[in-house]
Amino acid sequence: xxxxxxxxxxxxxxxxxxxxxxxxxxxxxxxxxxxxxxxxxxxxxxxxxxxxxxxxxxxxxxxxxxxxxxxxxxxxxxxxxxxxxxxxxxxxxxx
Amino acid sequence: xxxxxxxxxxxxxxxxxxxxxxxxxxxxxxxxxxxxxxxxxxxxxxxxxxxxxxxxxxxxxxxxxxxxxxxxxxxxxxxxxxxxxxxxxxxxxxxxxxxxxxxxxxxxxxxxxxxxxxxxxxxxxxxxxxxxxxxxxxxxxxxxxxxxxxxxxxxxxxxxxxxxxxxxxxxxxxxxxxxxxxxxxxxxxxxxxxxxxxxxxxxxxxxxxxxxxxxxxxxxxxxxxxxxxxxxxxxxxxxxxxxxxxxxxxxxxxxxxxxxxxxxxxxxxxxxxxxxxxxxxxxxxxxxxxxxxxxxxxxxxxxxxxxxxxxxxxxxxxxxxxxxxxxxxxxxxxxxxxxxxxxxxxxxxxxxxxxxxxxxxxxxxxxxxxxxxxxxxxxxxxxxxxxxxxxxxxxxxxxxxxxxxxxxxxxxxxxxxxxxxxxxxxxxxxxxxxxxxxxxxxxxxxxxxxxxxxxxxxxxxxxxxxxxxxxxxxxxxxxxxxxxxxxxxxxxxx
Numbered sequence: 001x002x003x004x005x006x007x008x009x010x011x012x013x014x015x016x017x018x019x020x021x022x023x024x025x026x027x028x029x030x031x032x033x034x035x036x037x038x039x040x041x042x043x044x045x046x047x048x049x050x051x052x053x054x055x056x057x058x059x060x061x062x063x064x065x066x067x068x069x070x071x072x073x074x075x076x077x078x079x080x081x082x083x084x085x086x087x088x089x090x091x092x093x094x095x
Numbered sequence: 096x097x098x099x100x101x102x103x104x105x106x107x108x109x110x111x112x113x114x115x116x117x118x119x120x121x122x123x124x125x126x127x128x129x130x131x132x133x134x135x136x137x138x139x140x141x142x143x144x145x146x147x148x149x150x151x152x153x154x155x156x157x158x159x160x161x162x163x164x165x166x167x168x169x170x171x172x173x174x175x176x177x178x179x180x181x182x183x184x185x186x187x188x189x190x191x192x193x194x195x196x197x198x199x200x201x202x203x204x205x206x207x208x209x210x211x212x213x214x215x216x217x218x219x220x221x222x223x224x225x226x227x228x229x230x231x232x233x234x235x236x237x238x239x240x241x242x243x244x245x246x247x248x249x250x251x252x253x254x255x256x257x258x259x260x261x262x263x264x265x266x267x268x269x270x271x272x273x274x275x276x277x278x279x280x281x282x283x284x285x286x287x288x289x290x291x292x293x294x295x296x297x298x299x300x301x302x303x304x305x306x307x308x309x310x311x312x313x314x315x316x317x318x319x320x321x322x323x324x325x326x327x328x329x330x331x332x333x334x335x336x337x338x339x340x341x342x343x344x345x346x347x348x349x350x351x352x353x354x355x356x357x358x359x360x361x362x363x364x365x366x367x368x369x370x371x372x373x374x375x376x377x378x379x380x381x382x383x384x385x386x387x388x389x390x391x392x393x394x395x396x397x398x399x400x401x402x403x404x405x406x407x408x409x410x411x412x413x414x415x416x417x418x419x420x421x422x423x424x425x426x427x428x429x430x431x432x433x434x435x436x437x438x439x440x441x442x443x444x445x446x447x448x449x450x451x452x453x454x455x456x457x458x459x460x461x462x463x464x465x466x467x468x469x470x471x472x473x474x475x476x477x478x479x480x481x482x483x484x485x486x487x488x489x490x491x492x493x494x495x496x497x498x499x500x501x502x503x504x505x506x507x508x509x510x511x512x513x514x515x516x517x518x519x520x521x522x523x524x525x526x527x528x529x530x531x532x533x534x535x536x537x538x539x540x541x542x543x544x545x546x547x548x549x550x551x552x553x554x555x556x557x558x559x560x561x562x563x564x565x566x567x568x569x570x571x572x573x574x575x576x577x578x579x580x581x582x583x584x585x586x587x588x589x
Contacts, residue, residue, distance in 0.1 A: 037521045040406045
């Protein structure tokens, strides 16, 4: 399994991280080093083994389905890079 | 009293209660020490005003006869914990300027117990690192040096600032977090004690998430007794974290009897790695001898899937990180990139994340994205989760034979020089080879300083306990600490 530059570019795109084209070869090489290390896992016999979902098995707690929080618009928006009229503001999404 | 910043939690607590010292005096001693320790780059956001107000309040509580467990004790908080109105950046540029509107449950528990917050501590970005070299604040520096060599050493990571601050006596204790070894490895590198409790003991609410199925908070302290005191104050059930355990929290300190007669301590043969330095091997054998001397039975055990823990971790942790860190999109908090004319929302995400995340975080987010992507999910992510089941089963099998705790080295080496290991990511990952199994299995683990290497650097041993039996684990650590008699302190150069 080897990652080429176009795969590296696709992964960067999926991760929404801008990577300049000239940085792709080094990135692909790093991925290959790490994936080469991970590759050992293919030696393990995992036939019939359940993938772990919870490390300390416990029933998730339930509570009544009622509103317990809210009415904190100002605090919710307090750290926004751009907030206007009670909303988060972002660049235009719809053409 | 002598230099107050050098006290541990238990000594300071006892002195406060008999009126030998005030919290204001303790706090001023630490603040002065922090002021003079810029070279360590351990504290990255100082909160002297908050500390002074909390210290005065603590003194009033003590005077009124209402002194909870941590009352008046000045501590540092890792930057990963959200602290209300105080910068909480997780060591990342992407959270520059972020001022939480809320307090993490763990830090709130400590404040409720009367603790005094001196400031926020340096760490690897988003807790991803083993040397504190991925921090936006720059490297934290280990107060220990190799003899007279002035080369700067890493305090370990990711809780490097916490380790450095406690070892250099800038505070009485500090919080850390541990996803693959981030409390225990830096504790070992700086000659202090650090415990990662059972997954679910400490609430994760308000702790900036790295890998949610592995992350746990814990104390970093100057002694095992201090770890017991502080852990008890930190943990407890929290409805705001669905994985927080609804179990009573024992009085850990009361369980420190030092009596471990008849306890069975396992020595796992798989932890004897090729190329392990003789000093580590000797330390490990010495540790086993100390526990035997204390009346424990030493038993050879096998944890057959040990070697697969690290590669499985480097699938699961990045996978969870890629999902958790999707929230840093430049919309709700933190950094947003300056946009060019015509840039849309996708460019905003991509530029923001490229500018805001450092190289190691980007690498792990992308690895995580890859192992979760269509076509690779089964081959990598599901396989890693199956291997994780096997790793946990190894421990269950051993505990089922009556083993009470497992003794291993904490790290494969002593602290290394800053810049010495940062070229090769996989080489850096190997730092966590002895600690990461514990996170994968959700178990409690503690690092105790147990000796020195030939260059005068501290070395630690790790004890791994049964789930939810931190009290018993702390007691075994207490017996080990008493026999190891590690009292060395770094010589002040900063």
